[in-house]
Amino acid sequence: MEVSNKYVVVKHHIQDAPEESDFEIKSRALILSVDSGSNDVIVKNLYISIDPYQINRMKSNDPSQTSISFAAPITPGEAIDGVAIGKVLVASDNGKFQKDDLVMGVFTWAEYSLVKEESIIKKLEPSEFPLTYHLGVLGFNGLSAYAGFFEVCKPQKGENVFVSAACGAVGNLVGQYAKLLGCYVVGCAGSQDKVTLLKDKLGFDDAFNYKEEKDLTSILARYFPNGIDVYFDNVGGEMLEAAVANMNTFGRVSICGVISQYTDAEKRSSPNMLNVVYNRINIRGFLAADFMNVFPDFIAKTSAYLQTGRLHVIEDVSSGVESIPSAFVGIFNGNNVGKKIVKVAEE
Amino acid sequence: MEVSNKYVVVKHHIQDAPEESDFEIKSRALILSVDSGSNDVIVKNLYISIDPYQINRMKSNDPSQTSISFAAPITPGEAIDGVAIGKVLVASDNGKFQKDDLVMGVFTWAEYSLVKEESIIKKLEPSEFPLTYHLGVLGFNGLSAYAGFFEVCKPQKGENVFVSAACGAVGNLVGQYAKLLGCYVVGCAGSQDKVTLLKDKLGFDDAFNYKEEKDLTSILARYFPNGIDVYFDNVGGEMLEAAVANMNTFGRVSICGVISQYTDAEKRSSPNMLNVVYNRINIRGFLAADFMNVFPDFIAKTSAYLQTGRLHVIEDVSSGVESIPSAFVGIFNGNNVGKKIVKVAEE
Incomplete structure (x- = not known):
């Protein structure tokens, strides 16, 4: 089976404030299967995190572009990776992930992402919190x-x-x-x-x-x-x-x-x-x-604050892959209030 | 008994690079006695430490001028205090210091300093090191x-x-x-x-x-x-x-x-x-x-390095109260090599 996969690219390097015209929505056929025994996974993206630091990756040469994976340069014309939440659509038969698993990881600004298992940061177990919290307050x-x-x-x-x-x-x-x-x-x-x-x-x-x-x-x-x-x-x-x-x-x-x-x-x-x-x-x-050592503490305390209503969550959600450029450009204009997220598909 | 005491003042606030003409050598009679039971001490200055930070105290208004004593503003026309080494010339009869004690403390850019005992940071016991080390490498x-x-x-x-x-x-x-x-x-x-x-x-x-x-x-x-x-x-x-x-x-x-x-x-x-x-x-x-807690460690290790010749001491010594302005101005022109000191009197 094959789908048409819409994704966002930046057309050229960006040096100043980004504009929507700097981006383009592309589409490419994606065959919904992975090789047996591989560690490939196809994820149907649900929510994409929109973060200001991504602009630094879109520059032609910037001191921020280091060997850290999330600081690596983004090549114009190619799919943009970023933190997202999705549902496993196709998993290989090695058993680490199953179809319909909800996962958070480094996917792409797209409807579907074909990634390696290592790109999945964690499997999201059912909880009382909305999925989007894993991109913001619990992420x-x-x-x-x-x-x-x-x-x-x-x-x-x-x-x-x-x-x-x-x-x-x-x-x-x-x-x-x-x-x-x-x-x-x-x-x-x-x-x-x-x-x-x-x-x-x-x-x-x-x-x-x-x-x-x-x-x-x-x-x-x-x-x-x-x-x-x-x-x-x-x-x-x-x-x-x-x-x-x-x-x-x-x-x-x-x-x-x-x-x-x-x-x-x-x-x-x-x-x-x-x-x-x-x-x-x-x-x-x-x-x-650098602070993954305090992640368990952070989750425990923050979850407790959320459960008791002492921490408020402010999210700002747009819809559709097509809205990603305006969502991204908007954070540099102060358009967002709280965590900016693009909802790509229904849960 | 009375002596004529030469001292250095800054004529006016300084905002840019200091010049020798910004300073003046004044002279005032000093009676060589202190009240019985007081905590006054008259010190004959031997070596005066010349430090760049003093320029900040000579400005009319600077963010460096805080409540810390050595950051307090210096009033034009008045004696300038700074770290120095001297010999106790007259001590009161309360017994804390004796005539001829060698002391390091916050004295004045002068031949003689009339100070409170609290201005004496420490009494210098005889050691194998030159006295001047207490202004630099051991200070x-x-x-x-x-x-x-x-x-x-x-x-x-x-x-x-x-x-x-x-x-x-x-x-x-x-x-x-x-x-x-x-x-x-x-x-x-x-x-x-x-x-x-x-x-x-x-x-x-x-x-x-x-x-x-x-x-x-x-x-x-x-x-x-x-x-x-x-x-x-x-x-x-x-x-x-x-x-x-x-x-x-x-x-x-x-x-x-x-x-x-x-x-x-x-x-x-x-x-x-x-x-x-x-x-x-x-x-x-x-x-x-802020690091007086490591002072004993610092002295122990540094003394050992000095004794074994593994640490070299670079001092730059001028002579006479009259040379203080040029010594001070010179550190902003890079004239000094190593620790700048003015020798005011023979030991």
């Missing part, structure tokens, strides 16, 4: 928030925590974890609706719309009269400079993302190193993948 | 090198270490500690003579004159074909950017000083945060004063 975004906050920043109850891109997939969770720990938490976001969401629904102590502020250092001084102890940085640029200027002694900055620079390589951040020395500030970049 | 410079390298950077034998201002009071010791640990060590300095000293006398694997290089990122790539694991930063600016661009995964940067910015506030460093994230780089500012 790598959640682990980024959990490890980046607890392991990298080593926060204490009562400390003052600032989160940028606080309505993003990671930021909203960092703020909620910080509140659950007993911190004073302020977030910034790019619209009044997001600010309201942060304060009214997610329990942030305060929030502001950075687009309405000229002097970020002053605004942070106003929200943090006692200084910032922990800054969870998703954006880089001027916000990082402003946060460092407001950090307390022994303040910690975890660098999770640099979205302001992803679409503008010139937008470098120049935190004042005099502050870094005299206040003994620690600035540390991290990747969630 | 705060040494502790900066020791703690900033071993405690902040947590280096491993065989790792690749880069040191800037490698002929400076701290940098030369960092490089030597790194060699003693078994690291590959490259330093940069500002003259060919210094480069030769680093390679021929101090045992650095290699060294270069940064003033002769246009593209610091490329030159570091050439000296570190396998990347940098540890960067001990004394300078900030473009060198920090170049080092970060060449760091290996899990590289560590300790920020000890930012001398390029001390005399030019606009000279900010913009390390690429994409490197920081994807290579999980840790950038940490520190002050030696």
